Amino acid sequence: MFYAVVLAGGSGTRFWPKSRRHQPKQLLDILGTSPLIKQTLDRLEGLFTPEKILVVTQAEQVESLRRHIELPDENILTEPEARNTAAAIGLAALEIQRRLASDAVMAVLPSDHHITDPDVFLKTLLIAKEVARQNYLVAIGIRPRYPETGYGYIELGEPLSDIGYQGIYRVKSFVEKPNMTRAAQFISAGSHLWNSGTFIWRIETFLEALRRHLPKLYAGLKQIEQAQMEPSVLAQIYPALPQISVDYGVLERADNRAVVVGDYGWSDVGSWAALGELLEKDEWGNVKRGEVVQLDCSQSILYSDQALIAAIGLHEMIVVSSGDAVLICPREKAQEVRKLVEQLEKRNLSQYL
Amino acid sequence: MFYAVVLAGGSGTRFWPKSRRHQPKQLLDILGTSPLIKQTLDRLEGLFTPEKILVVTQAEQVESLRRHIELPDENILTEPEARNTAAAIGLAALEIQRRLASDAVMAVLPSDHHITDPDVFLKTLLIAKEVARQNYLVAIGIRPRYPETGYGYIELGEPLSDIGYQGIYRVKSFVEKPNMTRAAQFISAGSHLWNSGTFIWRIETFLEALRRHLPKLYAGLKQIEQAQMEPSVLAQIYPALPQISVDYGVLERADNRAVVVGDYGWSDVGSWAALGELLEKDEWGNVKRGEVVQLDCSQSILYSDQALIAAIGLHEMIVVSSGDAVLICPREKAQEVRKLVEQLEKRNLSQYL
Numbered sequence: 194m195f196y197a198v199v200l201a202g203g204s205g206t207r208f209w210p211k212s213r214r215h216q217p218k219q220l221l222d223i224l225g226t227s228p229l230i231k232q233t234l235d236r237l238e239g240l241f242t243p244e245k246i247l248v249v250t251q252a253e254q255v256e257s258l259r260r261h262i263e264l265p266d267e268n269i270l271t272e273p274e275a276r277n278t279a280a281a282i283g284l285a286a287l288e289i290q291r292r293l294a295s296d297a298v299m300a301v302l303p304s305d306h307h308i309t310d311p312d313v314f315l316k317t318l319l320i321a322k323e324v325a326r327q328n329y330l331v332a333i334g335i336r337p338r339y340p341e342t343g344y345g346y347i348e349l350g351e352p353l354s355d356i357g358y359q360g361i362y363r364v365k366s367f368v369e370k371p372n373m374t375r376a377a378q379f380i381s382a383g384s385h386l387w388n389s390g391t392f393i394w395r396i397e398t399f400l401e402a403l404r405r406h407l408p409k410l411y412a413g414l415k416q417i418e419q420a421q422m423e424p425s426v427l428a429q430i431y432p433a434l435p436q437i438s439v440d441y442g443v444l445e446r447a448d449n450r451a452v453v454v455g456d457y458g459w460s461d462v463g464s465w466a467a468l469g470e471l472l473e474k475d476e477w478g479n480v481k482r483g484e485v486v487q488l489d490c491s492q493s494i495l496y497s498d499q500a501l502i503a504a505i506g507l508h509e510m511i512v513v514s515s516g517d518a519v520l521i522c523p524r525e526k527a528q529e530v531r532k533l534v535e536q537l538e539k540r541n542l543s544q545y546l
Numbered sequence: 547m548f549y550a551v552v553l554a555g556g557s558g559t560r561f562w563p564k565s566r567r568h569q570p571k572q573l574l575d576i577l578g579t580s581p582l583i584k585q586t587l588d589r590l591e592g593l594f595t596p597e598k599i600l601v602v603t604q605a606e607q608v609e610s611l612r613r614h615i616e617l618p619d620e621n622i623l624t625e626p627e628a629r630n631t632a633a634a635i636g637l638a639a640l641e642i643q644r645r646l647a648s649d650a651v652m653a654v655l656p657s658d659h660h661i662t663d664p665d666v667f668l669k670t671l672l673i674a675k676e677v678a679r680q681n682y683l684v685a686i687g688i689r690p691r692y693p694e695t696g697y698g699y700i701e702l703g704e705p706l707s708d709i710g711y712q713g714i715y716r717v718k719s720f721v722e723k724p725n726m727t728r729a730a731q732f733i734s735a736g737s738h739l740w741n742s743g744t745f746i747w748r749i750e751t752f753l754e755a756l757r758r759h760l761p762k763l764y765a766g767l768k769q770i771e772q773a774q775m776e777p778s779v780l781a782q783i784y785p786a787l788p789q790i791s792v793d794y795g796v797l798e799r800a801d802n803r804a805v806v807v808g809d810y811g812w813s814d815v816g817s818w819a820a821l822g823e824l825l826e827k828d829e830w831g832n833v834k835r836g837e838v839v840q841l842d843c844s845q846s847i848l849y850s851d852q853a854l855i856a857a858i859g860l861h862e863m864i865v866v867s868s869g870d871a872v873l874i875c876p877r878e879k880a881q882e883v884r885k886l887v888e889q890l891e892k893r894n895l896s897q898y899l
Contacts, residue, residue: 501870503563514853519854
């Protein structure tokens with residue numbers, strides 16, 4: 194049995210002003226095709242029937258989510274509030290275990306990434322599933338294209354050649370976001386992969402690791418499971434669970450770890466700057482969406498829902514007009530949009546969140 | 547008798563997207579106080595009764611104009627279409643002559659400039675009136691503060707000391723917009739003033755100059771006058787009049803010219819960049835209007851009617867959100883907003899004009 198668990202609880206403040214509190218990044222049609230979560234689910238269709246796909250989201254977003262996806266109601270797991278990935282994945286693992294008598298493998302997938310080659314993606318999942326059957330905690334790693342400081346990295350250990358495929362390694366270490374110097378070293382050495390946030394493991398392997406490395410979190414989740422996932426118990430216990438990522442709480446501490454190289458055109462669509470890689474450009478390197486007029490602009494992202502964007506002399510800038518707000522920032526500062534959103538919270542401008 | 551003629555026919559495309567076809571610059575409350583035309587008329591109150599104030603505008607704008615000003619209907623002269631300043635001033639001169647048996651002086655005033663010291667302004671007009679009585683075509687000149695290439699300049703001749711005031715000179719020449727090198731020379735030499743577009747002359751002096759230097763235009767206007775300014779005659783003849791500025795058509799060619807120095811805090815509010823001089827700044831030199839949040843911005847103009855402007859890392863930039871459009875450009879390119887407006891025309895995006 195092979196299950197897919199899609200994590201859809203993120204708020205994606207880096208895509209403000211298009212992403213809002215009730216319209217997080219995964220529900221947005223940022224690339225002009227369909228919402229990222231829908232793309233994620235469509236991509237899984239070749240390998241998973243709808244009953245085998247679970248989505249974990251937070252209560253605040255569940256209503257908007259239902260509008261975008263077609264899944265059996267019982268396959269949407271609702272966190273009373275977001276408690277980071279270890280809790281969300283643990284909840285899903287116990288839910289799958291509860292439904293099944295037999296053993297199963299689960300793939301944990303972000304809901305808001307972009308993949309250009311879905312076939313290779315699915316093949317990679319199948320290979321990772323075979324590795325997971327041997328009791329590894331498996332991550333999909335991406336060959337780094339540039340020294341990104343916004344990602345975690347996976348240090349390659351010895352190849353696991355007995356599985357019969359190329360590109361499978363033991364993991365030497367999981368590395369949290371490095372600085373630029375270190376990231377550049379990783380790349381020139383060829384020793385590290387980007388951590389794509391996609392994981393594959395046997396439910397039993399994972400729950401055992403959770404029990405060992407995050408015993409409090411595990412105990413809390415078991416209480417919820419023993420109450421048959423009863424919503425009132427969930428609402429009482431879940432919000433008090435340790436808030437920790439699966440990378441930091443489990444993977445950095447475990448030893449039975451493997452990585453499978455994924456070569457399927459991956460992007461985490463991490464900020465407005467990413468659109469420069471994913472969308473078509475005009476002859477001056479500008480990405481334009483919506484009504485745009487420009488003079489002497491280059492390498493800029495000009496993105497509008499509705500209003501006309503009129504730009505003169507912009508270079509490597511981002512302009513996003515969405516609803517009642519407009520964002521202007523240099524491409525290299527795209528990550529700082531988060532800080533602006535924090536400022537809106539502080540200044541009680543929550544109508545814009 | 548002293549009349550004021552306010553020229554209110556400009557379209558002010560440099561303030562797009564706030565200025566639109568039916569909402570030209572002079573009708574806008576750009577400085578957050580009241581529309582520029584209203585400020586212009588209020589300023590004249592100390593010296594002119596309403597019957598002595600004429601406003602010349604074009605048919606397309608007369609309705610919006612009436613909503614902003616309180617003047618007798620017959621004191622709003624409507625051009626069937628804009629034909630530049632020589633025609634507009636000539637029309638007003640003949641209208642005043644028609645109403646009066648006796649001789650009069652007229653002051654010609656732009657409707658969309660800003661003046662910080664109205665008292666000094668009115669005193670300057672009174673001095674200029676005395677000079678005009680001696681049959682001079684009088685311009686008000688402003689001591690240049692920087693080498694602006696967007697203005698015309700007035701080259702100073704010998705002082706006219708017999709009038710009894712400082713700061714009155716014969717004019718050696720009117721100079722059209724110079725390049726930067728020349729503008730810088732004018733300033734270092736102290737030989738030139740900015741042409742503020744404010745003129746004072748006896749109606750007879752002006753009509754005589756018009757007759758001599760623009761005989762066709764004069765003849766056309768006389769035909770209109772002889773038909774008692776009958777609208778059907780106006781509509782037939784006026785649109786065919788030579789389209790020429792009073793500076794180029796009359797002042798550059800005349801010889802009885804004088805200039806009075808005006809020191810009353812003048813600004814032509816010529817583009818969005820001018821707001822940097824006229825409005826209060828925050829501690830980083832940013833001018834902000836409307837709902838604005840910013841991180842690491844300096845020397846920028848962030849101006850919104852309605853939408854939230856959220857800006858990161860902008861330096862010497864202009865952002866204007868007004869209605870259904872948003873403009874982004876470097877301060878030094880503020881003059882190029884015109885070109886954008888031309889592009890909107892070409893691309894049939896007239897809903898934004």
